Amino acid sequence: MIQGRRIFFLGVNTGYVENETPTAQHIAFHEIRSGNGLYCTIVGNVLTPRGHATNAVCARISKSPQWKQLAEGIQRSGAIPGIQLSSTWQEYLGLKKFKTIDPIETINDYKIIAKSFHNNDIIEFYSDLQQASDIAIETGFKHIQLHAAHGYLYNLLLDPYFSPNYTVARELTEKWADNLRTRGIESSIRISIKFGVPHLDDQVERLNETIQVGCDYIDISQGLYNVNKRVIYPSTSETLDSRWKMNITLARKNPGLRFIASGRLQNYRTNLDALPENLELGICRDLIANPNFLQDFANGCENKMKCHYFSRGTPNLSCGKWIED
Numbered sequence: 001m002i003q004g005r006r007i008f009f010l011g012v013n014t015g016y017v018e019n020e021t022p023t024a025q026h027i028a029f030h031e032i033r034s035g036n037g038l039y040c041t042i043v044g045n046v047l048t049p050r051g052h053a054t055n056a057v058c059a060r061i062s063k064s065p066q067w068k069q070l071a072e073g074i075q076r077s078g079a080i081p082g083i084q085l086s087s088t089w090q091e092y093l094g095l096k097k098f099k100t101i102d103p104i105e106t107i108n109d110y111k112i113i114a115k116s117f118h119n120n121d122i123i124e125f126y127s128d129l130q131q132a133s134d135i136a137i138e139t140g141f142k143h144i145q146l147h148a149a150h151g152y153l154y155n156l157l158l159d160p161y162f163s164p165n166y167t168v169a170r171e172l173t174e175k176w177a178d179n180l181r182t183r184g185i186e187s188s189i190r191i192s193i194k195f196g197v198p199h200l201d202d203q204v205e206r207l208n209e210t211i212q213v214g215c216d217y218i219d220i221s222q223g224l225y226n227v228n229k230r231v232i233y234p235s236t237s238e239t240l241d242s243r244w245k246m247n248i249t250l251a252r253k254n255p256g257l258r259f260i261a262s263g264r265l266q267n268y269r270t271n272l273d274a275l276p277e278n279l280e281l282g283i284c285r286d287l288i289a290n291p292n293f294l295q296d297f298a299n300g301c302e303n304k305m306k307c308h309y310f311s312r313g314t315p316n317l318s319c320g321k322w323i324e325d
Helices: 024-031 065-077 103-115 119-138 153-158 166-182 204-210 237-253 285-289 320-324
Strands: 007-009 040-047 080-086 143-148 186-192 217-221 259-262 279-283
Touching: 024 065, 040 065, 040 143, 065 080, 080 119, 080 186, 103 153, 119 143, 119 153, 119 166, 143 153, 143 166, 153 166, 153 186, 166 186, 217 237, 237 259, 237 279, 279 285
Parallel strands: 007 040, 007 279, 040 080, 080 143, 143 186, 186 217, 217 259, 259 279
Antiparallel strands: none
């Protein structure tokens, strides 16, 4: 913990998968990063039983023993085992470039896709989410996150800018979170508070709908994967400072909610003591680069860029620091 705050290792798709199941490398990757006071490790971008992948090497939750081994390894290291459940749709194709040529066309395509899902479709999607959650709990996970960011399926369903039926999705999300709570399981939801398109990002009123969904934590992210990945993965001090300011503003406007904020701690200009009490800390690339980052804040991510394996055309995550060190 840092000054009384909970720290989460945020969900990342490693690509360490064989037949949609975690490999020994996948299990070891998370286990060695789950100590040093980390509160919760969230295994990233795991498909629901009937979900559609973001790329060819996603894991899918199942009753395979590797999932239990993964949860036990995380807990053995001292963190709560968490899992991020996700899906896209059948025609989804992830953009390999970091930025699309025509973001408005992509946004409009998303609106068309979201409008094509009727209430019965949405109910089926949430039935799949519940089945995934039941399996995850059975295999030992104690924190479950719904990936509703970056232009993926649940992002489109819950965002009023895209979906005319977002109230149905919101009610089902609340029901899902309540079910987990009665079973002693934490819930969180990852959302994108910005699209990465300036004139659309001014429409902040949509956030009032997407954050009021009954989850224990709201994991604040930004950007849509097929619009501009640099919004999702900020690297310059200017963009990181802007991200932290938005995180703090959102938390202060909603003191009754609990948020997880991320954005490279060593680049953060404001003293951590000044953060709102309802803002917990999320770390990703720094822990990828250095499993012991929580003991050595000066030795984290250096923007080697090899973690962006899909955009680089490689099958799984790596980091330039691993080779150098």
